[in-house]
Amino acid sequence: MSTIEERTEWFLQDRFGMFIHWGLYAIPARGEWVRGNERMSFEQYKTYFDEFDASRYNPRAWARAAKAAGQKYAVLTTKHHDGFCLFDSKLTDFKATNTPAGRDLIREYVEAFREEGIAVGLYYSIIDWNHDDYPGYGDRIHPDRDNEAAKNKPIDFDRYLTYMHGQVRELLTNYGKIDIMWFDFSYDNMTGEKWKATELIRMIRSIQPDIIIDNRLGGDIRAAEPEEYAGDFYSPEQIIPPGGIVDVNGVSVPWEACITLNDNWGYHSGDNAYKSPKQVIRTLVECVSKNGNLLLNVGPDAKGEITRESLDVLAEVGEWLRLNGDSIYGCGISALAKPEWGRYTQKGNKLYAHVFDRGVGPIYFAGLKGKIKRARLLRDGSELKVELPWMAEQYSDIEGGAFITLKGAALPDENDTVIELELL
Ligand code: H79
Structure with missing residues (x-):
């Protein structure tokens, strides 16, 4: 069997993926939690099932948008908490x-x-929330559990596990090679073997030996001897771990922050809180500077289209990546401390300086005096001179730093100006 390092190698190179939340909840358009939040009965929720026509569903258009955005992988909801399956499962209607x-x-x-x-x-x-033998999210959320009769009905959780394992088997058997299995999620004491997770993981790896799996069945990849079901990567949600994620020996473990473009994962017609291209670019840079990936979510509408606002942001991020992708793909953390003006990413002897804010004057690179062979603006390849500005000697000598002056009052790229430094 492959090692976690072998399995995750491509993933850590690729760095940027598209998350897609799509399902019946796109019709009420109040986010993917609508059935749980509003305690909808099956009958109420079924009106969306009876209408769902996916009439403008064109996954080629999604894929092209992802590609143009510089995203190298994608993850789509085959079934969200509402239980509705986008796939032709033999195990449910x-x-x-x-x-x-x-x-x-x-x-x-x-x-x-x-x-x-x-x-x-x-x-x-x-x-x-739809399976009769599912106990409900901590018995708080299952919509049908508000109904006394349903609440008192005995359940057979093993029957749910057979269903769940069976559906995972269908997904990994019927569509050829699958690269990522993204489970969502364990909670309270519902973790690990409560899901028969070891058995599940063995089944998954027997069908798809190279697949990578997130950590949401439970367990801890950081442990000296992680559980078999601990998965291949951490999946912080709507947060970037401040110091990255490392194991008990201080070695970085694979992680991917999942972050949605506005304030919902599923389509919400009233949610216009889209992040700007600049925020997305800087978020991606932050992840990579801490050895992480970014899985950026979009919520297509009921007909199947990614919103215009999302597409616009993706396009601008993609244009930035087209010019600056060398500072992201295959890159990771630098041994140098975070600079005042932005962040570093690094790949071998190529150090990428992401200049977010420089104030006035030359940009200062602490510790790099005499260590820079070549410097250039990544977006156009133009050479930049490393030179000591007038009167700067006394300051640079303190920390052995180097200076580069960028011309003009504004930075060449307001989203993130990247300087590529080839180190000696
Ligand atoms: O699929 C996306 C979310 O729906 C799912 N994980 C991501 C990838 C997720 N489900 N639950 N949670 C995340 C955390 C639970 C948040 C809650 Fe709430 C706070 C549940 C009830 C209060 C957010 C706010 C959802 C409903 C109201």
């Missing part, structure tokens, strides 16, 4: 095949993204 859409939408997704050369991931919620 609550699936896209039985809606007006009338087909397996996961198959089209996998094929389209593969054809665009984008690695394919599947999100699967281990929480399921």
Whole structure:
């Protein structure tokens, strides 16, 4: 069997992925939690099932948008907490095949993204508000558990586990090679073997030996001897771990921050809180500077289109990456401390200075005096001179620093101006 280092190598090179939350909840358009938050009964929620037609679903367009954005892999919700399946599962009737859409939408997704050369991931919620044998999220959220009769009905959790394991087997058997399995999520004391996680993981790896799996079944990859089900990468949600993530020996472990473009994961018609391209670019840079990935979420609308606002942000991020991708792909943390004006990423002897704010005057590189062979502006390859500005000698000598002067009052790229430093 492959090691975690072998399995995650491509993933850590790729650094940037597209997360996609799409399901029935796009119709009420109040976010992916709508069924739980509003305690909708199955009958209420079924009105969306009866309408879901995916009439503008074109995963090729999604894949092209991801590619143009510089995203190298994608993860799509095959089933969210509401239990609705975008795939043609033999184990439930609550699936896209039985809606007006009338087909397996996961198959089209996998094929389209593969054809665009984008690695394919599947999100699967281990929480399921629709299954009769699911106890409910800490018994607080299951919509049907508010109903006394439903609450008192005995459940057979093993039957749910058979269903859940069976669906994972379907997903990993029916669509060829899958690159990422993204489970969501363990909570309270519902973790690890409560999901029969060792058995599940063994089954997954027997079908897809090279697949990488997130850490949300439980366990801890940082431990000296992680559980078999601890997974291959950490998945901090809506937060960037301040110091990255390291194991008990201080060695970096693979991680991916999942962050949504506005304030919801599923489509929300009233949510216009989109992050700017600049924020997304700097977030990606921050992740990479701490050895992490960014999985950036979009929530397509009920018809299947990624919103115009999302596409605009993605396009600008992609244009920045087209010019500055060398400072992201295959890069990671630098041994140098975070500079005042921005962040460093590094790949071998190429150090990338991401200049966010420089104030006035030359940019100062602490500790790099006499250590820079070449410096250039990454976006156009133009040479930059490393030279001591007038009167700067006395300051630079203190820390052995170097200076580079960028012309003009404004930075060449307001999103993030990248200077490539070839170190001696
Ligand atoms: O799929 C996305 C989220 O729906 C899912 N994980 C990401 C990838 C997720 N489910 N639960 N949580 C994250 C954390 C729980 C948040 C909650 Fe709430 C706070 C549940 C109830 C209060 C957020 C706010 C959801 C409803 C209200």
